[in-house]
Amino acid sequence: MADEFSCWLAVVGLPSANSKEQIGPGKSCLCNRFLRSKEDEYSEYHPSGISNQDFCGQVVNNENFLYWGYRQHTFDNTTCGFRIIEHTQFYDDSNFKPFGGSEAYIKRAMKPKVTTHGTKYQYIDYDHMADDERDTSLEIFPCEKYDKVMIDAFIYVFDVSRDDVHFVEQYNMAETFIKDSKKPLIIVLSKYDALDCKHIEAIRNLTIRTKTPVIEVSARENINIDTVLYVAFRLTKNSSKNTLRNLTFPAYDDSYKIMKQKRTQASRLYNALTEKNVVDKNVKWHEFLQFCRNNKDFQNYCDLYGTKKAKSIWDRHIRNLTVKLNEKRKNLYLKDLDSVFIHFIDNLAFSKHNDAVEHIRNHPAFNEYFVALPDETTWKDSSLQHCPESGRLLIPLDILKEPEAIICFENRIAELKKRQEQIDLAEEFEKSLTLASNIVPGLSLDDVLGCVDEKFSRLDRQKSQSIYCDHQVVITKQCEKNFEEMLLENTELFKAQLPGGDLKLDATSSLAEALQEDSRWQSLGNVENNRQCLLLQHLATIVTGTRKHCELSSVEKRYKSLIVEKTIARKELSYARTLSIEDEEFSVVMMSSDETAKKWVDHVKQELSKITVEEVEYNVTVETRDPKNFEIFDDSPVHLIIGFYRADDWASFRSVTTSFDKLLKSYRGIPCQIVYLPAETPTVTVEEGSRFAQRLNCELVTEDLFRDSLSAILS
Numbered sequence: 001m002a003d004e005f006s007c008w009l010a011v012v013g014l015p016s017a018n019s020k021e022q023i024g025p026g027k028s029c030l031c032n033r034f035l036r037s038k039e040d041e042y043s044e045y046h047p048s049g050i051s052n053q054d055f056c057g058q059v060v061n062n063e064n065f066l067y068w069g070y071r072q073h074t075f076d077n078t079t080c081g082f083r084i085i086e087h088t089q090f091y092d093d094s095n096f097k098p099f100g101g102s103e104a105y106i107k108r109a110m111k112p113k114v115t116t117h118g119t120k121y122q123y124i125d126y127d128h129m130a131d132d133e134r135d136t137s138l139e140i141f142p143c144e145k146y147d148k149v150m151i152d153a154f155i156y157v158f159d160v161s162r163d164d165v166h167f168v169e170q171y172n173m174a175e176t177f178i179k180d181s182k183k184p185l186i187i188v189l190s191k192y193d194a195l196d197c198k199h200i201e202a203i204r205n206l207t208i209r210t211k212t213p214v215i216e217v218s219a220r221e222n223i224n225i226d227t228v229l230y231v232a233f234r235l236t237k238n239s240s241k242n243t244l245r246n247l248t249f250p251a252y253d254d255s256y257k258i259m260k261q262k263r264t265q266a267s268r269l270y271n272a273l274t275e276k277n278v279v280d281k282n283v284k285w286h287e288f289l290q291f292c293r294n295n296k297d298f299q300n301y302c303d304l305y306g307t308k309k310a311k312s313i314w315d316r317h318i319r320n321l322t323v324k325l326n327e328k329r330k331n332l333y334l335k336d337l338d339s340v341f342i343h344f345i346d347n348l349a350f351s352k353h354n355d356a357v358e359h360i361r362n363h364p365a366f367n368e369y370f371v372a373l374p375d376e377t378t379w380k381d382s383s384l385q386h387c388p389e390s391g392r393l394l395i396p397l398d399i400l401k402e403p404e405a406i407i408c409f410e411n412r413i414a415e416l417k418k419r420q421e422q423i424d425l426a427e428e429f430e431k432s433l434t435l436a437s438n439i440v441p442g443l444s445l446d447d448v449l450g451c452v453d454e455k456f457s458r459l460d461r462q463k464s465q466s467i468y469c470d471h472q473v474v475i476t477k478q479c480e481k482n483f484e485e486m487l488l489e490n491t492e493l494f495k496a497q498l499p500g501g502d503l504k505l506d507a508t509s510s511l512a513e514a515l516q517e518d519s520r521w522q523s524l525g526n527v528e529n530n531r532q533c534l535l536l537q538h539l540a541t542i543v544t545g546t547r548k549h550c551e552l553s554s555v556e557k558r559y560k561s562l563i564v565e566k567t568i569a570r571k572e573l574s575y576a577r578t579l580s581i582e583d584e585e586f587s588v589v590m591m592s593s594d595e596t597a598k599k600w601v602d603h604v605k606q607e608l609s610k611i612t613v614e615e616v617e618y619n620v621t622v623e624t625r626d627p628k629n630f631e632i633f634d635d636s637p638v639h640l641i642i643g644f645y646r647a648d649d650w651a652s653f654r655s656v657t658t659s660f661d662k663l664l665k666s667y668r669g670i671p672c673q674i675v676y677l678p679a680e681t682p683t684v685t686v687e688e689g690s691r692f693a694q695r696l697n698c699e700l701v702t703e704d705l706f707r708d709s710l711s712a713i714l715s
Helices: 027-035 052-056 105-109 165-180 200-208 225-237 252-277 285-291 296-305 307-334 337-344 353-361 397-401 403-435 445-449 454-458 461-489 491-495 507-515 528-544 553-569 596-607 650-666 686-695 703-708 710-714
Strands: 005-012 065-075 078-087 113-115 148-150 153-159 185-190 214-216 585-591 610-613 616-625 640-646 672-677 700-702
Touching (some): 027 065, 027 078, 027 153, 065 225, 078 225, 105 165, 153 165, 153 225, 165 185, 165 200, 185 225, 200 214, 285 307, 296 307, 307 403, 337 403, 397 403, 403 454, 403 461, 461 491, 491 507, 491 528, 528 703, 596 616, 596 640, 640 650, 672 686, 700 703
Parallel strands (some): 005 153, 585 616, 585 640, 640 672, 672 700
Antiparallel strands (some): 065 078, 113 148
16 A cells, blocks of 8 residues: 655664663664564664674664664554664674764754665664675665655654663753754653653653653553654644644553553453363474464464463463373372272281382282383373273373372271271280179270270270170170079078068068178179079079979069059159059050061060059050150050160160150159160160160160060069
């Protein structure tokens, strides 16, 4: 497109004092942005110290100005062509002396006409300054030999990042340009992103009279660069001083906010582009470039940030993608590693990690769970492999070196050590119980643990309870055997309680008083029910001549009467439940959360079908209730409640205890009995059952004891 308007711009400013000082006001960086604004084309390295060969080359051409080239821009619907030159001062990098004549910089820079001798190429950057084979696409300074180019406007670059002696020099030079320049002048406050000048207002006051425009720019951040060109366009197209009357220049902060929004949006779109389209960690950068060659989001990001930055973002995405994929794959391998270790490591012989890895490698089942990768190949580089027979995902052996795998291994070893410790403690605990002489039937586990080594407190509670229950069974049987021997030794004492073949009413009390000093009697002191049962069985044997399955005659009558007497003795009933002569039945209610109560109904009916009290015979009725659906009894009397629970079923124990608590709130004083069914792995301890039985003013008895001595227990 042909230019509708064209102008020459000369960029001037205080040059570096010598080649050692590479800090100028930013003229070259500003020119760089004028001609090549994209980030890939921008460079901040434009030294004033060059070699003699470079100074004599066709770019510098033995002159202290650079031709930056041509740029076309459209302002106010007008196509304008800009040609940019930069007045500078070059120094010999070998002796730090200035090149060129003795003419002062300000005098040379203020000349409205510029010429060159011979061919002068445009300047791109320092790396292109000394190219012997010149790129034919580079522009050549457009004037014939010895012809002069007329400058249309000057752009004075004022560095505001430094507030030192250079400020005064810059200020004086700016004042000279404002007073003496015959061409339009624009003051550019450069490096505004690093503002460190306290005299900005002094610069603005300098331009008030002449109405010289002042623009805040940053070549590094690419802020307000086009604003400078637009102001130059307005000034050169219309030479009137009032051409900028209604024109406002955007402040640096406002323009920076707009640029920041553009960059934020570009970053968001570029990140979305990489995340959406790059899902394979093996994609190469050149492949991604080929994919994005026509993508506007990618091009916009590169224009604002540069391809180098775009590649760093891409590299970061590939690293993150690799980490995520590796983490996902690692988790896939480690998911079943705990169970695999259980299969391969079942004892403490391989407690060291290296020994365990070697053991796994030589294990017969290795190929079913693991795969050994070739040398220099890690699990991160390999593809997923599965066992042909089972289809199970194979775990690369080298993943066992990963920290997570080592933690799994250590957890397995800790588990084995804990298991072995429990086995050892169980054996020692069992042995210590056998050797202990102060443990008697009926003592709780907590009472015993307080008297043995503290280390046994680390033993699993269920295990220690199970061992202790077994020990209680053994010592209880032995004490009962000793107790029976004691009873046999005192036959004459028993005969004295049976004058004429009838049992005295206070027989048990008399016998207890006579035998209480015997250690065999005292050994069953904590299991009074057991002792009472054995005593009554022995009395029955003496009376009837047989131990079981017999008609107990007067003994049976007496024992069953005791039940009625206990019932009548309860005076705290809130509802009339006592047994009276008007009653025809003796009512028993049995509760359990399963079928236990039901299976005992027939047994209770067979053992206690009738009860005779004071020559009045009562029929025994038995019914079952589910504790979960417990309801308040109706008007029919209830004389005895029996609750059953399983030692390995906490829920059954809880439901029975809850029902008893509800019941006793309304019917205080009803006789109760708790029966528990032992289990190999109890969840309800004997102590817990005993404590609840004590609340009900009764004893906790086992299922066997309940079966063998029902009448005595109920009494």
